[in-house]
Amino acid sequence: MKREEIKVCILRVGGTNCDAETRRAFQELGVQAEVVHVNDVVKRRSLLEFNALVFPGGFSYGDYVRAGAIWAKWMLAKLGGELKTFVEENRPILGICNGFQVLVETGLLPGFDGISPYPEAALATNLPPGYNCRWVYLRHENNGKCVFTRKIPKGKVLRMPVAHSEGRFMFAKEKEKRLLERLYENDQLVFRYCHRNGDYANGSFPTNPNGSFHDIAGICNPEGTIFGLMPHPERAFYWWQQPDWTRQQWMPQYGDGKLIFESLIDYLIEKF
Amino acid sequence: MRYRLRIEVSLKPGHSDPEGETTARLLKELGYKVERVNVSKVYRVLLETETREEAEEKAEEMCKRLLANPTKDNYMIVIEEER
Numbered sequence: 001m002k003r004e005e006i007k008v009c010i011l012r013v014g015g016t017n018c019d020a021e022t023r024r025a026f027q028e029l030g031v032q033a034e035v036v037h038v039n040d041v042v043k044r045r046s047l048l049e050f051n052a053l054v055f056p057g058g059f060s061y062g063d064y065v066r067a068g069a070i071w072a073k074w075m076l077a078k079l080g081g082e083l084k085t086f087v088e089e090n091r092p093i094l095g096i097c098n099g100f101q102v103l104v105e106t107g108l109l110p111g112f113d114g115i116s117p118y119p120e121a122a123l124a125t126n127l128p129p130g131y132n133c134r135w136v137y138l139r140h141e142n143n144g145k146c147v148f149t150r151k152i153p154k155g156k157v158l159r160m161p162v163a164h165s166e167g168r169f170m171f172a173k174e175k176e177k178r179l180l181e182r183l184y185e186n187d188q189l190v191f192r193y194c195h196r197n198g199d200y201a202n203g204s205f206p207t208n209p210n211g212s213f214h215d216i217a218g219i220c221n222p223e224g225t226i227f228g229l230m231p232h233p234e235r236a237f238y239w240w241q242q243p244d245w246t247r248q249q250w251m252p253q254y255g256d257g258k259l260i261f262e263s264l265i266d267y268l269i270e271k272f
Numbered sequence: 273m274r275y276r277l278r279i280e281v282s283l284k285p286g287h288s289d290p291e292g293e294t295t296a297r298l299l300k301e302l303g304y305k306v307e308r309v310n311v312s313k314v315y316r317v318l319l320e321t322e323t324r325e326e327a328e329e330k331a332e333e334m335c336k337r338l339l340a341n342p343t344k345d346n347y348m349i350v351i352e353e354e355r
Contacts, residue, residue: 066341122343
């Protein structure tokens with residue numbers, strides 16, 4: 001597939017607010033990206049016209065019930081069939097922040113045994129409590145399974161901002177040890193919060209900004225085609241989005257977030 | 273028949289409850305001998321079903337499908353007949 005033929009669908013519902021930045025990131029890289037309201041996708045039955053799907057950040061449906069829960073169940077009810085086909089054909093799905101919460105609530109992530117009927121993980125209220133908006137460091141943990149980070153060497157430290165109040169990744173207490181092992185066995189761990197030098201946060205605030213179990217910031221499904229993360233790559237796309245750009249002598253043209261979009265496009269060019 | 277459902281969703285024991293902890297801290301500041309606060313959410317649902325059993329079944333289904341995440345939440349359902 002040629003770069004200019006790639007069509008990315010960025011979904012929108014009431015409360016999403018990172019759709020425009022996400023579209024711009026894709027467009028900057030020369031692919032077609034469209035922000036589409038979910039009602040339009042249902043009306044036109046058009047989901048399968050796209051090669052990749054993005055659930056962008058925001059506060060869909062006012063974060064009612066639990067962040068991401070309503071959008072997730074809505075998707076399953078109205079577009080469940082298409083979504084299943086999308087996944088089975090290994091078309092990539094990205095969930096950023098609220099999008100990650102949606103992917104967990106739909107049962108697409110971690111998705112140990114395919115799409116799970118009930119969520120197998122949760123993104124719970126931050127610890128310490130409250131909305132937290134700050135730049136964090138992420139260590140890339142994936143061995144090559146995740147198609148969204150294939151251009152990033154293992155162990156590389158990236159910088160991106162987080163902005164959420166429900167981002168504490170967790171498993172059910174009684175299963176957490178076993179499920180963490182499964183994440184490692186399947187190469188599903190993608191990003192962990194770390195210090196600037198790459199040392200893991202080990203739960204210390206604010207390096208780990210939300211109290212996430214095992215400093216987990218992003219995971220993928222066992223196939224590596226569905227990826228969710230709390231930090232915002234689209235807000236770390238250009239150099240001038242970085243907080244200290246006025247203090248730098250020289251900065252590259254792009255920020256670390258670009259690597260995620262580039263990796264995805266690379267995968268699409270190669271695979272389809 | 274119309275049934276009034278009271279569905280309470282709360283965190284499973286042992287899970288941290290940042291909202292409860294913050295509230296407890298403030299109540300202590302206000303001079304109360306508060307040991308612990310747990311925050312839960314209550315949904316009041318008015319539901320039309322044929323039988324009480326069906327109402328119970330539907331309520332259970334609602335919790336599993338939407339209102340609770342089994343990773344961290346417990347739920348309790350109380351059913352009253354609408355007068």
